[in-house]
Amino acid sequence: xxxxxxxxxxxxxxxxxxxxxxxxxxxxxxxxxxxxxxxxxxxxxxxxxxxxxxxxxxxxxxxxxxxxxxxxxxxxxxxxxxxxxxxxxxxxxxxxxxxxxxxxxxxxxxxxxxxxxxxxxxxxxxxxxxxxxxxxxxxxxxxxxxxxxxxxx
Numbered sequence: 592x593x594x595x596x597x598x599x600x601x602x603x604x605x606x607x608x609x610x611x612x613x614x615x616x617x618x619x620x621x622x623x624x625x626x627x628x629x630x631x632x633x634x635x636x637x638x639x640x641x642x643x644x645x646x647x648x649x650x651x652x653x654x655x656x657x658x659x660x661x662x663x664x665x666x667x668x669x670x671x672x673x674x675x676x677x678x679x680x681x682x683x684x685x686x687x688x689x690x691x692x693x694x695x696x697x698x699x700x701x702x703x704x705x706x707x708x709x710x711x712x713x714x715x716x717x718x719x720x721x722x723x724x725x726x727x728x729x730x731x732x733x734x735x736x737x738x739x740x741x742x743x744x
Contacts, residue, residue: 592655594618597646601626604645608638612674614664622657627664631678634663670738676700683741688734694741695728704731705738 598616605611611634614627628634628642643661650657670676670684677700684707686693695709707728712721 592618592622592624592657593650596650597624600646600649601642604642607641611638611642612672614671614675622655624657624659626659626661628661629664629672629675629678631674639663666742667739670740673700673702673732676705676738679740683743685739685741686728686730686735687737688730689736693728693730695726698727703733704729705735706730 597618601613601616605613605628608630610631611628612630614629615625616627617625619625624646626642626646628639630638639661643659646661647659664671664675670679676697680697680700682697683694684697684705686705686707693707693709695707697705698708699706707730709726710723711726713724714720715722
């Protein structure tokens with residue numbers, strides 16, 4: 592299979608809609624191609640169909656037999672690229688690093704890190720009882736093992 596041609600056709604389709612971006616491209620056994628896309632404001636089914644057709648209609652089925660799946664990440668899929676983090680600003684994330692786990696509202700995304708914020712109850716510095724404090728964690732992308740959007744019903 593000409594993986595270069597598939598990548599070229601995929602990029603051509605993505606260039607037609609700048610709000611779409613590639614999450615993953617896999618060339619699996621049995622000539623199966625799996626494309627996972629996301630978008631800055633979601634991905635309508637029509638866009639998955641358009642991308643799929645752009646690849647399928649420009650590949651020669653006489654030369655190569657393949658199956659193609661163009662999909663979007665499901666809600667439980669971990670975030671993988673920076674644009675996904677930007678899309679999810681103000682949502683609650685569960686973030687795992689090598690040392691800790693955090694859960695908080697994604698407040699900021701920079702080139703190298705994210706900022707989470709949450710409220711916690713802690714003992715008062717003087718006297719009895721607890722008080723609520725604002726906590727912030729700044730986590731670099733290279734330290735993130737897994738980050739998922741928390742689903743709230």
